[in-house]
Amino acid sequence: MQADFQLGPDLKGKRIVVAMSGGVDSSVVAALAARSGAETIGVTLQLYDHGAAVGRTGSCCAGQDIRDARAVCDKLGIAHYVFDHESAFRTSVIDQFADEYLAGRTPIPCVRCNMGVKFTDLFRLARELGADALATGHYVRRVLGPEGPELHRAADPARDQSYFLFATTREQLDFLRFPLGGMPKPEVRAIAAELGLGVAAKPDSQDICFVPDGDYARLVRKLRPEAETEGEIVDLTGRVLGRHKGLIHFTVGQRKGLELGGQPEPLYVIRLDAAEQRVIVGPKRALAVGAARLSDINWIGGSYTGSLTAKVRSLAKPVPAALDGDRILFPQGEYGVSPGQAAVLYAGDRVLGGGWIEATEAAELAVAA
Structure with missing residues (x-):
């Protein structure tokens, strides 16, 4: 197992809070932090109804995931706390996700989650627990530069999550640690297996954890029934080519699902006009x-x-x-x-x-x- 946990000399023997989602990545972070000799505390934010999420695959911070995080902490002999943030998550992430689709936009809920419950709220909780740092399982690197900590891509391009952390502030970077940024995923799983952690082979969570079946339209339809308002499909000149059953079924760059036969060249979604409920299409060059x-x-x-x-x-x-x-x-x-x-x-x-x-x-x- 990797001998050194990348905390920096300023945190040796200090108190570290680890954000634990119940997956293999955050579990290994907790294990490495505890192995370094730091006082380690695992914190999990419950983001879903506990009962409804039991047995769900591809989720995060719910049901079985919370039990997995607790089991890891028990095995490591460290404290574990669960905080109910379901209401905040629904308001700041899920509702915003639905509203963005309703407005003809393509949201990124993972960034909103990191900006809100994953970082802002966890920062507050970590500081209330007297922590000297907050460690997460994100695949990014924190590098000390001439002007202070910098955020860098992960060493493994296939795992890099830097795109989702662009809203991280300089103050947050001072407090954050990303121990897995220099590791490939197989090494992380090998550490988990070596330590006998039950999550060693657990599948990765999906990008959008609250849409485990990938049917975004169904979720938006449930939250915002008006999202299925029909409208026109028009070309760049405004000429009507057909009709659609709701903007939620389209994103910029989409080609499939337009159902516009007999056109001289392939057509793509160029933009969405929510005010007029119009899908504007055109050739790829547009x-x-x-x-x-x-x-x-x-x-x-x-x-x-x-x-x-x-x-x-x-x-x-x-x-x-x-x-x-x-x-x-x-x-x-x-x-x-x-x-x-x-x-x-x-x-x-x-x-x-x-x-x-x-x-x-x-x-x-x-x-x-």
């Missing part, structure tokens, strides 16, 4: 975006002024970009840029910050202000 306006920009890059790259989707490759006030510019054009998603800015592997995409400008129309 998806190219030259600029996007951002809101709630979070900058943790300090005095960095060099060249940037940006990711506009969690699985997208970083592309050259520039930040001009609240606009991000894509000199080569970028595809799949959707309001509601995040644009995350990088300098190499370092996360500089990012913001929420509010609106986009077609590549042929975008010019620097």
Whole structure:
């Protein structure tokens, strides 16, 4: 097993709170923290109704997950606390998720969760418990730079979660630790197996834990029945090509499900007009975006002024970009840029910050202000 837990000399023998979701990653973080000699406390936020979540696969912080986290803490001989945050999670994450779809946007609930219950509330709880640091199982790296802690991509590109943590503040980085950022997943599972943790082979949770079957539309329909308001499908000139059964069934860049036969070329969803309940479609070239306006920009890059790259989707490759006030510019054009998603800015592997995409400008129309 890895001999050294990456806490830093300032935390040797101190008190560490570990955010435990019940999965293998956070369980190994707790094990490594306890092995380092630090006083370790596991904290789990209950985000669902305990009974309703029993036996659910692909979830997080509910039912069986809470029992798994408690079992790990019992085996490690460390304290474990569960805090009920179901109401806060529903308001700040699930309801917001439904409202974004209703507004014709494509939400990222994992970022909202990290911004709210996963970090803000856990920070408060950790400090109330007298902790010197909060450790999580996220696959990112915390690197000490000349201006203080920096957030970097994980060493394993396949596991990197930096896109979802762009809203992390400098104050939070001072308090956070990410011990798994330099490890590949097989090594993490091997540590869990070596320690005899029951979660060693537990499957990873899904990206959107509260939609375990992947049917987003059904969830939104349940929470917001008006989401299935029908409307027109039109081309870029406004010509009506067909009808749809609700904006919740479409996202920018989508091709399947339009059911528009007899067209001279393949058509894609270019944008969604919630005010008019319209789906605007066009050829693939019309998806190219030259600029996007951002809101709630979070900058943790300090005095960095060099060249940037940006990711506009969690699985997208970083592309050259520039930040001009609240606009991000894509000199080569970028595809799949959707309001509601995040644009995350990088300098190499370092996360500089990012913001929420509010609106986009077609590549042929975008010019620097």
